[in-house]
Every structure is written in structure tokens, then in C-alpha cells.
Amino acid sequence: MTTAPPLRIVLADDERMVxxxxxxxxxxxPDLTVVGEAATGAEAVSVVREARxxxxxxxxxxxxxxxIRATERILAVSTEQPPRIIVVTTFENxxxxxxxLRAGAAGFLLKRADADTLVQAVRLVARSDTLLFPSAVRALxxxxxxxxxxxxxxxxxxxxxxxxxxxxxxAGLTNAEIARRLAVGPATVKTHVAAVLAKTGARDRTQAVxxxxxxxxxxxx
Amino acid sequence: MTTAPPLRIVLADDERMVxxxxxxxxxxxPDLTVVGEAATGAEAVSVVREARxxxxxxxxxxxxxxxIRATERILAVSTEQPPRIIVVTTFENxxxxxxxLRAGAAGFLLKRADADTLVQAVRLVARSDTLLFPSAVRALxxxxxxxxxxxxxxxxxxxxxxxxxxxxxxAGLTNAEIARRLAVGPATVKTHVAAVLAKTGARDRTQAVxxxxxxxxxxxx
DNA sequence: CGGCCTCTCCCCCGCGCGGCGGAGGACGAT
DNA sequence: ATCGTCCTCCGCCGCGCGGGGGAGAGGCCG
Numbered sequence: 001m002t003t004a005p006p007l008r009i010v011l012a013d014d015e016r017m018v019x020x021x022x023x024x025x026x027x028x029x030p031d032l033t034v035v036g037e038a039a040t041g042a043e044a045v046s047v048v049r050e051a052r053x054x055x056x057x058x059x060x061x062x063x064x065x066x067x068i069r070a071t072e073r074i075l076a077v078s079t080e081q082p083p084r085i086i087v088v089t090t091f092e093n094x095x096x097x098x099x100x101l102r103a104g105a106a107g108f109l110l111k112r113a114d115a116d117t118l119v120q121a122v123r124l125v126a127r128s129d130t131l132l133f134p135s136a137v138r139a140l141x142x143x144x145x146x147x148x149x150x151x152x153x154x155x156x157x158x159x160x161x162x163x164x165x166x167x168x169x170x171a172g173l174t175n176a177e178i179a180r181r182l183a184v185g186p187a188t189v190k191t192h193v194a195a196v197l198a199k200t201g202a203r204d205r206t207q208a209v210x211x212x213x214x215x216x217x218x219x220x221x
Numbered sequence: 222m223t224t225a226p227p228l229r230i231v232l233a234d235d236e237r238m239v240x241x242x243x244x245x246x247x248x249x250x251p252d253l254t255v256v257g258e259a260a261t262g263a264e265a266v267s268v269v270r271e272a273r274x275x276x277x278x279x280x281x282x283x284x285x286x287x288x289i290r291a292t293e294r295i296l297a298v299s300t301e302q303p304p305r306i307i308v309v310t311t312f313e314n315x316x317x318x319x320x321x322l323r324a325g326a327a328g329f330l331l332k333r334a335d336a337d338t339l340v341q342a343v344r345l346v347a348r349s350d351t352l353l354f355p356s357a358v359r360a361l362x363x364x365x366x367x368x369x370x371x372x373x374x375x376x377x378x379x380x381x382x383x384x385x386x387x388x389x390x391x392a393g394l395t396n397a398e399i400a401r402r403l404a405v406g407p408a409t410v411k412t413h414v415a416a417v418l419a420k421t422g423a424r425d426r427t428q429a430v431x432x433x434x435x436x437x438x439x440x441x442x
Numbered sequence: 443c444g445g446c447c448t449c450t451c452c453c454c455c456g457c458g459c460g461g462c463g464g465a466g467g468a469c470g471a472t
Numbered sequence: 473a474t475c476g477t478c479c480t481c482c483g484c485c486g487c488g489c490g491g492g493g494g495a496g497a498g499g500c501c502g
Contacts, residue, residue, distance in 0.1 A: 120345050127338060159448065172428035174488070187451045194490070204458085204490070206427050207393035213434045380478060395458070408481045415460070425460070425488085443502100450497075458489080465482080472475075 007126050010036040010051055012044035012070065013059040013088070018111070022057060025115045032122060041065025045073045048083060054126050056085045057109075060100070071103040084125045154199050155215055162199070165192040169205050170212040228347050231257040231272055233265035233291065234280040234309070239332070243278060246336045253343060262286025266294045269304060275347050277306045278330075281321070292324040305346045375420045376436055383420070386413040390426050391433040 009032055011019045019037050026032045036051035038044035042065045048056060056074070060067040071085050084106035100108055107125045109118065158166065161182075168178045175193060179186045193205065202208035230253055232240045240258050247253045257272035259265035263286045269277055277295070281288040292306050305327035321329055328346045330339065379387065382403075389399045396414060400407045414426065423429035 114348075117345065117348060120341055120348075124338065124341050124345065127335075127341075161449065169427070170431065172424070172431050174425075176488085184449085185451055187453090188449070190490080191450075194492095197490080203393070204395075206390070206430055209427055209430055210391065210393050210434075213431075382479065397458085405479085406481055408483090409479070411460080412480080415462095418460075445500105445502085447500080448498085450495100452495080453493085455491085456489105457487105457491105459487085461486090462484085463482105465480100467478105467480080469478085470476090472473100 004031070006031050006033040007055060007122065008033055008035045008051065008053040009122065010034070010038065010044070010048055010053040010056045010083070012038040012041070012047075012056060012062065012067065014039050014062045015059075018059070022118070025118055026122070028115075029119050032119065039063075041067060041070035041073075044070045045077070048074050049077065053083050055122050056083050057122075058085050058087050058105070060087060060089045068100055068103050071100065071105050075104040086121060086125055154201070154211075157199050158196065162192050162196050165189060166196050166200075166208060166212050169193065169196070170209045225252070227252050227254040228276060228343065229254055229256045229272065229274040230343065231255070231259065231265070231269055231274040231277045231304070233259040233262070233268075233277060233283065233288065235260050235283045236280075239280070243339070246339055247343070249336075250340050253340065260284075262288060262291035262294075265291045266298070269295050270298065274304050276343050277304050278343075279306050279308050279326070281308060281310045289321055289324050292321065292326050296325040307342060307346055375422070375432075378420050379417065383413050383417050386410060387417050387421075387429060387433050390414065390417070391430045 009026060011022050011034060013019050013022070016039070019039075023034050023037075026034055035053055036047040038047045039062070041062045044056070044058065044062075044067075045065070058067040058071055062070070065073070067087055071087065074085065075082050082104075085104070086107035086109050087100040087105040088109050088111055107121060109121055164182065165178055168181060173181065175189045176186055179189045182189070193208075196202070196208055197204070200208050200211045202211055230247060232243050232255060234240050234243070237260070240260075244255050244258075247255055256274055257268040259268045260283070262283045265277070265279065265283075265288075266286070277292075279288040279292055283291070286294075288308055292308065295306065296303050303325075306325070307328035307330050308321040308326040309330050309332055328342060330342055385403065386399055389402060394402065396410045397407055400410045403410070414429075417423070417429055418425070421429050421432045423432055
């Protein structure tokens with residue numbers, strides 16, 4: 001009862017071998033058809049515009065225009081029914097995952113995924129508004145939850161007390177309030193604040209708070 | 222050539238009709254077998270421990286223990302090969318998505334997903350370390366990217382200029398620097414800063430910057 | 443033992459900041 | 473034409489903040 005026409009697919013990857021492998025895998029499935037290939041992001045945009053595929057397998061790292069930007073452009077120019085774009089990457093710890101999501105990618109897949117996973121991913125993405133995620137995303141979600149990437153070096157250089165003071169600064173307390181909270185004198189707090197400013201390279205407490213937030217020191221909501 | 226044994230599945234949902242419907246859908250597939258049902262989170266934990274399924278379809282909202290906590294407990298106690306847990310929810314805007322991920326869920330699915338999507342999701346999750354995501358996740362990822370949930374009311378009340386000033390404050394600039402950047406007088410900046418403080422309810426510029434960060438005003442990295 | 447670090451606290455000084463009130467001009471809505 | 477909003481700027485004042493320097497107590501380690 002497979003009355004549906006085959007799914008139209010475009011492959012975008014700068015490595016010919018990868019494209020060939022993907023094409024071989026997809027060609028084995030009767031309900032999937034590769035209708036175009038692209039070796040650069042720019043090429044991907046034009047190929048997609050002409051071929052009007054249902055699904056695009058988009059590599060992240062490509063010359064000229066990377067996969068993320070190509071995804072953005074494709075979704076920006078596609079008027080009626082935009083193709084569903086699966087972003088493909090090699091490494092789990094690529095921070096591209098969130099960028100890809102933001103760009104509007106429908107899915108995310110690792111290159112080391114086996115053939116079965118690949119074709120099922122393509123079918124699933126084409127069928128429903130469902131995103132595919134590798135296990136990488138879980139780690140990324142956790143990382144992202146505690147606010148992004150690697151903490152700066154200065155975090156380690158802060159002493160325990162200085163860290164406490166910085167957290168209270170980033171909670172919006174004045175020096176006097178911090179002093180009361182820590183049950184020490186205001187002068188002591190000033191000393192710690194000065195140390196924090198020196199170690200964070202901040203000019204004033206505002207910049208220190210910014211550094212704290214962007215370092216993710218303020219996690220555990 | 223399907224020599225593989227059928228996938229063992231446990232259904233956890235407090236509504237009997239949902240369980241029945243899921244069971245009916247899955248029973249139609251020869252390679253899927255429902256080996257247990259649970260109506261509460263606590264029950265789910267014990268059922269999973271006994272039935273040792275490959276995949277668990279876990280509802281979020283359940284009496285006693287919700288699906289998230291049940292997921293945590295299952296993955297905490299499972300020693301060797303933990304089951305892959307797909308969290309199922311009704312609404313797209315559930316903030317459970319990230320909680321589910323953090324709890325270690327392998328997938329995420331909407332209840333309005335069609336039967337095909339469901340069974341393919343189960344197979345895909347069982348086969349690879351791949352997560353399934355509904356379109357809800359994209360919105361959530363965007364929300365999460367601009368730092369969580371709904372922006373406070375005061376954001377809308379800021380005028381254009383005040384928003385600019387707040388952004389520059391949150392970039393660590395002094396009033397004088399902001400004035401130079403905006404090509405206006407320092408007194409003007411002070412007026413805007415005062416308005417920002419009043420509207421954000423902040424006591425000083427530090428608290429205003431904190432409010433800006435937590436409101437997600439500082440997006441676009 | 444004598445450094446070294448951390449935490450504690452003190453002084454003085456300058457200044458950026460925030461609170462207060464006032465004011466003028468541009469613009470759009472009623 | 474009048475009102476409200478927004479942007480622009482002015483003065484004055486008090487204070488919290490940051491810079492600079494010094495100093496004592498306790499702990500760790502070579």
C-alpha cells in the first residue's frame with residue numbers, strides 16, 4: 001500500500017566520499033530518492049531551490065558557507081513548504097547543535113550513525129515534525145543548563161571567600177549587605193571585592209557580575 | 222531476516238485509555254511487545270525492574286511520582302543495561318522537556334504523534350543512542366537559548382532608548398561611556414538609567430544588569 | 443622555623459553613581 | 473489644538489564604591 005511518491009533528498013557535504021556513501025545507503029531504499037548534491041553551503045542553497053527536496057542532509061563544516069548558515073538561508077528563502085533539514089556532524093561535542101536548532105534544523109545526526117538509523121531518521125523527519133537527536137544533545141543540554149561551555153581560568157583562582165562574595169555581588173547585594181550576610185565587617189568585604197575585581201579583570205562590580213554570569217558561576221538557579 | 226527478538230516495551234500512563242491505545246498500536250507491529258503497564262510513577266519503577274524492557278513510554282503527569290522522577294529512579298537503579306525511556310507529553314510548551322533530558326530520557330514525544338511516528342520512534346530509540354524530539358523542542362531551545370521561559374513584563378515597558386541603555390549597562394559600560402557611544406550627553410544617560418532602574422525595580426545598575434541577564438535581554442550572545 | 447596564602451580589619455581619598463526636581467522640543471494621538 | 477510620550481539636558485546633593493596602602497591572626501608547607 002505504498003502509494004506515496006518517494007521522498008526527495010538533497011545531500012550537502014564537502015567530501016565526495018561521504019556523499020557517495022550516503023547516496024548508496026539511501027538508494028537501497030525504494031521510498032527514498034537523492035535528487036541533488038552539493039559540496040558547499042552556497043551550492044546547497046541553490047541546489048535546494050531547484051530540486052525542492054523533502055529532506056536535506058546538511059554537513060556542518062563546509063567551505064564558503066557552513067551548514068548552519070546554509071540552513072538559515074534555505075529556510076529564509078523557502079516560501080511555501082520548506083524542506084526538513086537534518087544537520088550532520090562528526091563530533092559529539094560540537095556546539096553546533098544549538099546553533100543548528102536555532103537555525104531551524106529539523107534534526108541532528110552523527111556521522112557514525114548506522115545506515116538503518118539514517119534512513120529511519122530521514123523517514124521520521126519527513127513524516128512528522130519530529131527532531132532527531134544524538135546522545136550528544138543530552139550532554140549539551142546539561143552544559144547549556146549550567147550556562148555554556150568552558151569556565152574561564154579566573155574562576156579557579158578565586159578563593160572560597162571571594163567566590164562567595166562574587167555570588168552575592170551577582171545576587172545584587174551591596175557591600176554592606178554582603179558583610180551582614182557573611183557576618184564580617186564591611187572593610188573585609190571591600191577587600192574581597194577588590195580581589196575579585198583584580199582577578200576577573202573587571203573595572204567595577206557591574207563588570208564582575210557580568211563575568212560571573214557569563215562564566216556560569218551563577219548556576220543552580 | 223528478522224532474527225532479532227522483539228523489543229520489550231513498558232507503558233506508563235495514568236489513563237487506561239491511553240495505555241490501551243498505545244498497546245493496540247504497538248501490538249500491530251510484530252517486532253514490538255508490550256511486557257508491562259504502570260499507572261503511576263512508583264509503579265513504573267517496579268514494573269520496569271521486573272519486566273526489564275528495552276523501551277519505556279513514560280507519561281509526564283502521573284500521580285504519586287511523576288514521569289520525570291520515575292525516569293531518574295529507573296536510570297539510577299538500573300545496573301547493567303538501562304532501558305531507553307521516551308517521555309510522552311500532551312502539550313508543546315511543557316517545560317518538562319529539559320527536565321526530561323536532564324533526567325536521562327532518551328526521547329521525547331507528543332501524544333498527538335501518529336502511530337507510524339510512534340513505532341518508528343520506539344525502534345529508533347532502541348536501536349541507537351538517538352533522541353527523538355518534537356517541534357516543541359525547537360521553540361524550547363530558542364527560549365532556553367535566550368535564557369529561560371517568559372520575559373518579564375517590564376521588558377515591554379522599556380522605551381527603545383532605555384533598552385539600548387540597559388544593553389550597554391549590561392555590557393559593562395559606565396554612564397559616560399554609554400553617553401559617548403550613543404552620542405548624547407551624560408545627563409541624558411543618567412535620565413535613561415534612572416528610568417531603567419525604576420521600571421526594572423532595580424536598586425542600582427548592578428541589579429538592573431542582573432535583571433537584564435535573567436530576562437534574556439542580553440541574547441544574541 | 444620562616445615564608446606564603448587566606449581572612450580579617452583599619453585609614454584616607456576621589457569619583458561615579460543614584461535621587462531629586464526642573465525644563466525644553468519633537469512627535470503622534472485624541 | 474491639546475495631551476501624552478519620548479528624548480534631550482541642566483543643577484545639586486549624598487553616598488556607595490573603588491584605589492591605595494597598611495596590618496594582625498591563623499593555617500599550610502618546605
